[in-house]
Amino acid sequence: AARAGALIADPEFVQFHPTAIAGPRDPAPLVTEALRGEGAILVNKAGQRFMAAIHADAELAPRDIVARAIFREIAAGRGAFLDARPALGDRFASAFPTVYENCMALGIDPARQAIPVAPAAHYHMGGIHVDARGRSSVEGLWACGEVASTGMHGANRLASNSLLEAIVFGARIAADIDGAVPEGRAASHIAPPVLGSAAATDAPFVSQLRQIMTAHVGVEREGEGLAHALTEIARLERAAGPANLFGNIATTAKLIAASAFAREESRGGHYRTDFAEPRAAFRHRTFVTLKEAERIAEAAIENAHAPQNEAQASA
Numbered sequence: 294a295a296r297a298g299a300l301i302a303d304p305e306f307v308q309f310h311p312t313a314i315a316g317p318r319d320p321a322p323l324v325t326e327a328l329r330g331e332g333a334i335l336v337n338k339a340g341q342r343f344m345a346a347i348h349a350d351a352e353l354a355p356r357d358i359v360a361r362a363i364f365r366e367i368a369a370g371r372g373a374f375l376d377a378r379p380a381l382g383d384r385f386a387s388a389f390p391t392v393y394e395n396c397m398a399l400g401i402d403p404a405r406q407a408i409p410v411a412p413a414a415h416y417h418m419g420g421i422h423v424d425a426r427g428r429s430s431v432e433g434l435w436a437c438g439e440v441a442s443t444g445m446h447g448a449n450r451l452a453s454n455s456l457l458e459a460i461v462f463g464a465r466i467a468a469d470i471d472g473a474v475p476e477g478r479a480a481s482h483i484a485p486p487v488l489g490s491a492a493a494t495d496a497p498f499v500s501q502l503r504q505i506m507t508a509h510v511g512v513e514r515e516g517e518g519l520a521h522a523l524t525e526i527a528r529l530e531r532a533a534g535p536a537n538l539f540g541n542i543a544t545t546a547k548l549i550a551a552s553a554f555a556r557e558e559s560r561g562g563h564y565r566t567d568f569a570e571p572r573a574a575f576r577h578r579t580f581v582t583l584k585e586a587e588r589i590a591e592a593a594i595e596n597a598h599a600p601q602n603e604a605q606a607s608a
């Protein structure tokens with residue numbers, strides 16, 4: 294859609310789930326937030342409860358605040374653990390059987406041990422901009438589900454709203470499409486790459502991109518890191534070539550990183566350490582085309598490699 298010129302909305306807004314089980318499984322299984330609702334607490338490896346000092350609602354603070362607090366404990370080397378022993382103890386297996394099974398499969402008994410946790414990418418609030426009928430800005434292209442940005446989620450998202458959105462917009466789009474697709478005009482200018490066969494050759498590029506996105510375009514971001522990420526995304530795109538699945542992933546990464554670079558404030562799921570507060574000038578949604586995102590990326594890369602900045606970096 295982005296390559297066909299569709300308007301993309303709010304790509305910088307990505308929600309991180311605060312508590313995935315930190316371990317070797319990919320994707321990491323989630324530890325439901327209902328556990329914190331039941332009284333499980335977050336502690337570091339010294340056993341210190343850290344959320345109470347950060348937010349009045351402690352463990353029940355909004356997702357982005359809890360995700361950042363956990364991210365910082367881990368970054369500081371203190372680790373983060375969800376301790377359900379006092380709240381649940383032996384009731385754990387019967388009250389939360391799926392989490393229990395996932396923990397046990399990783400060798401963690403949550404009735405006896407605190408669960409090591411880390412934030413995980415969970416939901417993309419941004420996506421293809423659609424109207425109330427699910428129509429994108431490209432004629433003949435509707436978008437529904439996580440790939441769309443209806444505006445329903447704002448800068449953050451409440452749990453389970455995506456199910457509601459899929460049901461409501463799925464029905465609206467079906468009704469709107471009914472008889473509306475012009476003969477022979479079925480979006481022929483959009484050529485999605487073939488999936489599957491390209492996956493194995495993509496793997497090393499995907500792995501590098503994940504590291505870059507986690508380090509610089511994740512829970513916390515700042516200008517220099519975002520410019521570095523944009524440089525690396527461009528390098529990987531050149532190395533991988535355009536005609537594969539990685540091309541789609543890199544395009545999405547570029548839209549997220551460029552819009553995160555341009556939004557010099559913090560709001561909802563988007564947090565900039567160099568602009569830690571919301572700013573009035575940015576009190577609006579982002580609407581961007583791929584071409585505009587590429588211009589933002591090129592300017593950021595050029596500026597990052599300007600002689601005075603390189604001198605500053607080496608100093």
Ligand SMILES: Cc1cc2nc3c(=O)[nH]c(=O)nc-3n(C[C@H](O)[C@H](O)[C@H](O)COP(=O)(O)OP(=O)(O)OC[C@H]3O[C@@H](n4cnc5c(N)ncnc54)[C@H](O)[C@@H]3O)c2cc1C
Nearest residue numbers: 323415416437438439440452453454455456457485486488
């Ligand atoms: C761990 C986890 C727990 C969640 N829990 C909840 C919850 O409790 N409640 C809730 O409401 N939401 C929840 N969400 C969010 C919700 O699950 C997702 O938003 C939703 O499943 C997205 O559905 P979708 O059909 O839009 O996209 P997807 O399920 O991602 O489907 C997109 C499909 O398109 C395919 N595809 C991609 N590119 C191409 C291409 N180029 N050509 C052809 N096919 C392509 C993909 O392979 C995939 O099958 C959760 C998300 C996660 C990660």
